[in-house]
Amino acid sequence: MTVSTSTLRIVWLYPDLLSTYGDRGNLLVLAHRARARGIDVEPMQVRSDQHVPHGADMYLIGGGEDGPQAVAAERLIDDGALAKAAEDGRPVFAVCAGYQLLGESFYANGRCYAGLGILDLRSDRGESRAVGEIAGEGIPALGIGPITGFENHGGRTHLGEAVQPLAHVSAGIGNEGVTEGAWAGHVIGTYMHGPALARNPRLADLLLSWAVGAAPGALPPIDETWPERLRAERFAALAPE
Amino acid sequence: MSANLPARAKFATALLRTAAAMSRATGRGDGSVIGGRVGLIVEPRLLELLADGRHVVLISGTNGKTTTTRFTTAALEAIGQVATNSFGANMPTGHTTALAKARKAQYAALECDEHYLGQLLDAASPKVVALLNLSRDQLDRAMEVTALAAKWRQTLQVSAAQTTVVANADDPLIVWAASVCEKVVWVAAGQNWTADSAICPNCGNHLDRFGEFWRCTNCGLNRPSPQWSVAPAGEAVVGPDGRRYELRLQLPGRINRANAATALAIASLFGVEPGQAAPRLSEVASVAGRYARVERDGRQLRLLLAKNPAGWLESFDMIEKAQPVVLSLNAREVDGFDTSWIYDVDFTSLVGRKVVLTGDRRTDLAVRLEVDGVDFTVAEDIRAAIGQVAPGPVEVVANYTAFQDIRAEFNRVN
Numbered sequence A: 001m002t003v004s005t006s007t008l009r010i011v012w013l014y015p016d017l018l019s020t021y022g023d024r025g026n027l028l029v030l031a032h033r034a035r036a037r038g039i040d041v042e043p044m045q046v047r048s049d050q051h052v053p054h055g056a057d058m059y060l061i062g063g064g065e066d067g068p069q070a071v072a073a074e075r076l077i078d079d080g081a082l083a084k085a086a087e088d089g090r091p092v093f094a095v096c097a098g099y100q101l102l103g104e105s106f107y108a109n110g111r112c113y114a115g116l117g118i119l120d121l122r123s124d125r126g127e128s129r130a131v132g133e134i135a136g137e138g139i140p141a142l143g144i145g146p147i148t149g150f151e152n153h154g155g156r157t158h159l160g161e162a163v164q165p166l167a168h169v170s171a172g173i174g175n176e177g178v179t180e181g182a183w184a185g186h187v188i189g190t191y192m193h194g195p196a197l198a199r200n201p202r203l204a205d206l207l208l209s210w211a212v213g214a215a216p217g218a219l220p221p222i223d224e225t226w227p228e229r230l231r232a233e234r235f236a237a238l239a240p241e
Numbered sequence B: 001m002s003a004n005l006p007a008r009a010k011f012a013t014a015l016l017r018t019a020a021a022m023s024r025a026t027g028r029g030d031g032s033v034i035g036g037r038v039g040l041i042v043e044p045r046l047l048e049l050l051a052d053g054r055h056v057v058l059i060s061g062t063n064g065k066t067t068t069t070r071f072t073t074a075a076l077e078a079i080g081q082v083a084t085n086s087f088g089a090n091m092p093t094g095h096t097t098a099l100a101k102a103r104k105a106q107y108a109a110l111e112c113d114e115h116y117l118g119q120l121l122d123a124a125s126p127k128v129v130a131l132l133n134l135s136r137d138q139l140d141r142a143m144e145v146t147a148l149a150a151k152w153r154q155t156l157q158v159s160a161a162q163t164t165v166v167a168n169a170d171d172p173l174i175v176w177a178a179s180v181c182e183k184v185v186w187v188a189a190g191q192n193w194t195a196d197s198a199i200c201p202n203c204g205n206h207l208d209r210f211g212e213f214w215r216c217t218n219c220g221l222n223r224p225s226p227q228w229s230v231a232p233a234g235e236a237v238v239g240p241d242g243r244r245y246e247l248r249l250q251l252p253g254r255i256n257r258a259n260a261a262t263a264l265a266i267a268s269l270f271g272v273e274p275g276q277a278a279p280r281l282s283e284v285a286s287v288a289g290r291y292a293r294v295e296r297d298g299r300q301l302r303l304l305l306a307k308n309p310a311g312w313l314e315s316f317d318m319i320e321k322a323q324p325v326v327l328s329l330n331a332r333e334v335d336g337f338d339t340s341w342i343y344d345v346d347f348t349s350l351v352g353r354k355v356v357l358t359g360d361r362r363t364d365l366a367v368r369l370e371v372d373g374v375d376f377t378v379a380e381d382i383r384a385a386i387g388q389v390a391p392g393p394v395e396v397v398a399n400y401t402a403f404q405d406i407r408a409e410f411n412r413v414n
């Protein structure tokens, strides 16, 4: 395994605006899994009144309500660093409101806002809120296996041709009841909120491998006893009686 | 006092009491909810009629309302009988039952669910409203916390003109909501949990914080000077005139000292001297099973209820150093089905302790604690968990239904 940086700098964007459902969890899980492989991690929280740092090894952005989402999108567009990082192939992992604002456009407070245009997708409002467990089969190209999470969102997302879904949904709604999340280059967005990476360790390792420049699957294995038990429990909870 | 109830209301009250008694006898809780429901069907204005003529205080907020209501009741009992929903039934059905059961009580101390504050303000015409704190709770069901503060602000403006508000000066959301009222008594009740108030609720700007002081440089919203506070070492409450009232609480933790300060502030508005009220708070040993101490197989368990991230953080502040801890997590309907919020809680203070995980969602906790570097074991249920710790004192922290399961194991200890 070749590691391109001695210390992995993971930026968590705008926790002051977008951190509604345990979003810190993704940062904690990535740091934990990196350190378990002997990779040093420097987590950085960047508030919405600060500049987004250039050249970090990974960027995370979480979920939140309409008002903060609109403000976050506006500031990220003005700032420009996140779009540049994505263009440079830096891994970006975005959840819920953060996922929507990476697209071309999204709805908040009853009106349409411009997104960052990092992902070829558009979001609008669903007829009802999607709340509950979500599961599905990760697309084979990513090698992340089945996905499990919890979703809680009012939006529906329609993927364009320049992105692929993260998974096909077997329970829950995801983007629109068929697919869940989106993927292009090293950018991933998902409706699995909060600590999605705690329940999806292979997705966490995929992001880490992109960040350190390793081949996917090249990270040394670590003890997965508890994450695997949790996954088994959550899939079992969705199985028909 | 509601001595002159109309005939229909009297009939409704009688039916309510019967229904509640039957529910109790069949072992389905304390009957507050079903009783209130029956009474309100017969007379929809029953709550209003039963509250009429009494001196009422409403107590609401995300955390601490049950304990503060218990403290307030203890203080007000110095001057008369107090109707109170001591079983935690904090919606209008529970309030109706509490008032119906204590027809002669001149005072009422009612714990109020955050979403029913407006309805209760209209129905009970309280003399005092106490607002403790607002933070994220049961997120897959409840409305966003800032939206709730906005709703409070609006409802207080419309319905609380005659009311004195006792409010937490340390919580920006509470200050924003309460500042529309003319008569506000500010209490420095503290805020361990600041993640829901990084942003000014009034204008969306970032709040600046300097120690306990906070302010918005854009719109000027800032921390009001509190009339009531807890002395730095926690041994006393300091009143508006600077006098100190010694606290010797049996209940643990910073938040309960803050709850005590709020209760003393409320009581003094009802004419109970803090010097008279403070010793009465010392008599409270547990609240609907919370903080109760129970014994099993040589282990002395103390039961702590914590329903949301702020509550878990407060409970870690209460637990005795070095004692083993049992954590129990469920995600049933009343808890909220989503366990994501455990990632908002910092568990690193548990590093080095004996920690046992139980509850329906103990595996979620296991993954969470592993990430924080906390060693743990897991147990099927509370009995098995007890078997995994050495004889001696044990702290038990559980969320709502997990707590009720543990209470049931100990014969619904109060």
Ligand SMILES: [Zn+2]
Binding pocket: B200, B201, B202, B203, B204, B205, B216, B217, B218, B219, B220, B221
């Ligand atoms: Zn402001």
